[in-house]
Amino acid sequence: EIVLTQSPGTLSLSPGERATLSCRASQSVTGRYLAWYQQKPGQAPRLLIYGASGRATGIPDRFSGSGSGTDFTLTISRLEPEDFAVYYCHQYGTSPLTFGPGTEVDI
Amino acid sequence: EVQLLESGGGLVQPGESLRLSCAASGFTFNNFAISWVRQAPGQGLEWVSAITGSGHSTNYVDSVRGRFTISRDNSKNTYLQMNTLRAEDTAVYYCVRHNGQNGGCLDFWGQGTLVTVSS
Numbered sequence: 001e002i003v004l005t006q007s008p009g010t011l012s013l014s015p016g017e018r019a020t021l022s023c024r025a026s027q028s029v030t031g032r033y034l035a036w037y038q039q040k041p042g043q044a045p046r047l048l049i050y051g052a053s054g055r056a057t058g059i060p061d062r063f064s065g066s067g068s069g070t071d072f073t074l075t076i077s078r079l080e081p082e083d084f085a086v087y088y089c090h091q092y093g094t095s096p097l098t099f100g101p102g103t104e105v106d107i
Numbered sequence: 108e109v110q111l112l113e114s115g116g117g118l119v120q121p122g123e124s125l126r127l128s129c130a131a132s133g134f135t136f137n138n139f140a141i142s143w144v145r146q147a148p149g150q151g152l153e154w155v156s157a158i159t160g161s162g163h164s165t166n167y168v169d170s171v172r173g174r175f176t177i178s179r180d181n182s183k184n185t186y187l188q189m190n191t192l193r194a195e196d197t198a199v200y201y202c203v204r205h206n207g208q209n210g211g212c213l214d215f216w217g218q219g220t221l222v223t224v225s226s
Contacts, residue, residue, distance in 0.1 A: 035212040037152075044201055044216040045152065056214065088152055092205075092212050096168045097142070097154035 002027055002091050004100035011105045019076040021103045023089035028069045030093030036065055036074045039102075040085045048087075049074060079105070109133040109215045111202045116220030119192055127187040127220060129202030136183040137161065140205040142213060143177065143187045145198035145222075155200070156187060160208035171196075192224045 003026040013019055023034070032052040037045035047056040049065035052072055062077040076083055084107055089100040115127040129141065142157040156167045156177040165177050176188040185202060199219040206214040 033212070037213075044218055045213075046216070047212060047214050050206070050212040050214070090152070090213070092210060095166055097157070099152040099154070101151050 001096055002029065002094050002098050004089055004091060004098055006087075006089055006100035006103045008103060009101070011103055012107070013079055013105065014107065015079050015081055017079050019074075019079055019083070019105055021074040021076075021087055021089075021105075023067075023072040023074070023100050025070040025072075025091060029072075029091045032068055033091060033093030034065075034067070034072050035090045035092060036063075037088045037090060038083075038085045039088065045088065076105075109204065111204060111215060111217035113200065113202045113217045113220040116200065116222045118223045118225065120226050121193055121224055123192055123224075124188070124190045125192060125222060127189065127200055127202075127222070129185040129187075129217060131183045131185065131202075131204070134204070136179075138208055140208060140210055141177075141179065141185045142203045142205060143185075144201045144203050144213070144216075145196075146201070146219075147195075147198040150198075153198075157205070157210070158185065159210075164209070189222070192222075194224050196222060197224045198222060 005024045007022045034052045036049040039045040053065045086102045110132045112130045143155040158177045179185045201219045202217040203213040204215040205211045
């Protein structure tokens with residue numbers, strides 16, 4: 001099983017600042033099959049990034065993903081008030097599919 | 108518009124069974140795999156089970172293999188039959204579409220249905 005570790009656990013920032021979230025895998029993620037999701041309280045997760053760097057439909061370009069192998073990054077260039085949420089990374093290349101524990105971005 | 112609507116959650120006692128349903132609309136159902144992903148209260152996400160678009164292949168996380176069964180029909184429904192439920196199965200269960208027939212990322216999520224296992 002591929003274990004995903006996210007850091008930091010909590011990121012305290014202000015609107016307009018840059019957020020850098022890290023996801024590290026216990027072994028190489030097949031085919032860069034790494035996604036990022038945003039989840040707000042009481043809501044289902046929403047796909048932001050797939051294939052490590054592809055932006056999902058309707059996602060603003062302030063969200064970007066990068067990385068390969070075992071190290072991946074989600075960057076939010078300038079935080080908007082609606083971006084304060086929990087972010088999960090997810091690998092879907094190897095069964096069982098696994099998720100990281102999440103990074104909370106708060107004010 | 109892609110929509111996934113879960114139903115069937117509720118309160119059950121340990122050892123009992125429950126069947127979750129997911130009604131899909133807005134896309135060609137047989138072209139996409141479907142997964143169930145759960146989230147225990149205040150916790151992170153855990154993938155539970157997946158079924159390919161054809162319905163011919165299924166997969167499970169070890170903790171539910173042998174107790175849960177995923178299936179789908181031609182009426183755009185996906186099911187999760189959950190037997191011998193345990194307290195640790197308590198969670199919101201999301202029905203989620205993959206972006207391909209045999210897998211891929213999880214691109215559309217339902218709103219979830221809560222399963223509570225407690226005596």
